Amino acid sequence: MHDKDEKKSWDSERAQAYLDNAELHVIERGRTLTILERLFAYHFQGRRGLKLLDLGCGDGFVTESLRSKHPDHTFCLLDGSEFMIEKARKRLKGPGLFFVTETFENFCDAPKRDDKYDYIYSSNAIHHLSSAGKRRMYFSILQRLTDGGLFLNSDPVSPASERSEKWQFNLWIDWMREFVEQRNLAIQPEVIEKVPSQYKNKPENQPDGLFEQLQMLREAGFHDVDCFYKYGIFALFGGTR
Numbered sequence: 001m002h003d004k005d006e007k008k009s010w011d012s013e014r015a016q017a018y019l020d021n022a023e024l025h026v027i028e029r030g031r032t033l034t035i036l037e038r039l040f041a042y043h044f045q046g047r048r049g050l051k052l053l054d055l056g057c058g059d060g061f062v063t064e065s066l067r068s069k070h071p072d073h074t075f076c077l078l079d080g081s082e083f084m085i086e087k088a089r090k091r092l093k094g095p096g097l098f099f100v101t102e103t104f105e106n107f108c109d110a111p112k113r114d115d116k117y118d119y120i121y122s123s124n125a126i127h128h129l130s131s132a133g134k135r136r137m138y139f140s141i142l143q144r145l146t147d148g149g150l151f152l153n154s155d156p157v158s159p160a161s162e163r164s165e166k167w168q169f170n171l172w173i174d175w176m177r178e179f180v181e182q183r184n185l186a187i188q189p190e191v192i193e194k195v196p197s198q199y200k201n202k203p204e205n206q207p208d209g210l211f212e213q214l215q216m217l218r219e220a221g222f223h224d225v226d227c228f229y230k231y232g233i234f235a236l237f238g239g240t241r
Contacts, residue, residue, distance in 0.1 A: 012083040019059055019087070023150075026124060027175050031152050033065050035229050035236055040066065042120055042241070043150045048072040048181045050118040056079070056080075056104070060088030066091070066121075071191025076117070090171055104129060108140040116146045123154045123225060127207040134208060138220040145241040151222070152238035154171070156199075158207040159233060169196035173231040210235050 023029060044050060050073045053061045057077035067075055075095045077088050080103035089099055104126075120141050129137055141151050159165035176192045180186075199205055208216075210227060214237060217225045222239030229236040 002212070008120065012081075015033070015058075015081050015083050015087075022124075024036050024176055024179055024185075025199075026233045027042070027172060032229060032236050036062070036121060036152055036154060036163070037066050037069055039152060039228060040121075040150065044118070051116070051146075053078060053117040055120055055122040055141070056194075057088050058084050058123070058125070060091040061063075062121065062201045062238065063088070064091055064121045069237075070112075071096075073099070076100060078107065079116060080106075084148070094150070099181060104133070104137060108133075108136045113144075116144055118146050118147070118149050120145060120151045121153070125157070126153055127155045127157070128204050130206050131208050131212075133206075134213065135216050135220070138216050142222060142241055144222050147241060149241045151217075152228070152236060153213075153241070154234070154236045155235045156205070156207045156237045157210040157213065157230075160209060160211075168232040175232070207233070210237065213237065 007015065052063075052066070052073055052075050054060070054075065057063060057079045057170045060077055063075050065079055067073075075092075076098045077085070077092070078100040079085050079088070082101050085099050085101050115155075126134060126137060145151060159168050173193055173196065176195065177189070181186050182190065211228065214225050214227065217237075217239050222241065225237075225239035227235055227237040
């Protein structure tokens with residue numbers, strides 16, 4: 001197997017592992033999705049024919065939910081993983097859907113384009129970028145928003161101190177334990193207890209603090225910058241153009 005094929009296989013395995021465990025590992029995934037959808041509805045007040053971009057779309061789970069409630073829009077799903085894009089294609093069918101295989105780096109480096117979006121949203125993806133990468137991404141997102149457009153990011157953030165991290169990791173473990181008990185899942189407690197440290201030790205995870213990222217958004221030129229929901233390390237935040 002060539003190096004390129006090895007990387008593709010590894011990426012697919014990692015991507016599938018994320019999909020298999022997302023409901024357990026992402027605190028209040030459903031509630032966060034509901035808030036993301038309602039903020040969209042509040043902001044655009046029933047407008048139709050909007051252009052939406054799912055940035056780091058994964059298997060299209062977020063867009064599927066949003067589209068089920070707001071079908072009268074155009075949805076573009078972007079991800080750097082061909083594996084994820086194929087998963088999204090299988091999940092989502094019908095008109096008004098566009099799929100783009102593009103890395104975040106290429107998204108940021110692309111020359112100024114005329115294609116703009118009314119709503120850009122991202123879920124559990126941007127924390128893979130470095131601090132400098134996030135600043136570039138937030139600036140690039142602002143440039144791709146229409147005037148009055150909305151950006152929301154649902155993502156893990158870094159705790160402000162070691163003590164806070166310990167508390168928030170314990171919250172995470174407690175939530176996963178409750179999730180397993182409520183659904184009577186056959187998952188051993190020691191598996192759950194390892195999840196926060198495994199997340200922290202993966203080099204691809206590079207979360208920045210919530211307050212630091214709110215400041216990044218302000219510096220990029222966003223308005224109405226705020227955090228709209230937070231449970232432990234998982235936060236939903238963003239702003240408008």
